[in-house]
Amino acid sequence: MPWEKNEAAGGETSGRDARIAARAREENWKKPPRRIESAECITCDSCLRGCPAEFGAIFDRGLDVVIIPELCSGCPACVLECPVDCIYVDEDWTPTDESLWKHIELTADGA
Numbered sequence: 001m002p003w004e005k006n007e008a009a010g011g012e013t014s015g016r017d018a019r020i021a022a023r024a025r026e027e028n029w030k031k032p033p034r035r036i037e038s039a040e041c042i043t044c045d046s047c048l049r050g051c052p053a054e055f056g057a058i059f060d061r062g063l064d065v066v067i068i069p070e071l072c073s074g075c076p077a078c079v080l081e082c083p084v085d086c087i088y089v090d091e092d093w094t095p096t097d098e099s100l101w102k103h104i105e106l107t108a109d110g111a
């Protein structure tokens, strides 16, 4: 996998770019991704700011804030930031749809 080489070299941002390109989670991530319950979320963006840059898994789409499971390691720094505790483990996550990947590609560093 190309991103394994990047991680070994300390290129964590490259790892995120590779995940975006592959649209896939790291195979060695043991924890499931997280998801935001939109009915409870107050769209404060605290989680977005708390998600480590090497993951950059959270996006504010205007009407809601979402976690991209393919980019989320499940670390879970965002959970500590959320004032309303609406970020849950998502064992049954589904692949991110094409339109959202297009948006992510437009905002990705160095993509």
Ligand code: SF4
Binding pocket: 033, 034, 050, 051, 052, 055, 056, 057, 058, 067, 071, 072, 073, 074, 075, 076, 077, 078, 079
């Ligand atoms: S669990 Fe970690 S990687 Fe996933 S969205 Fe939260 S802070 Fe980001």
Ligand code: SF4
Binding pocket: 036, 040, 041, 042, 043, 044, 045, 046, 047, 048, 065, 081, 082, 083, 084, 085, 086, 087
């Ligand atoms: S920190 Fe919690 S309430 Fe704020 S945007 Fe993130 S999920 Fe929503």
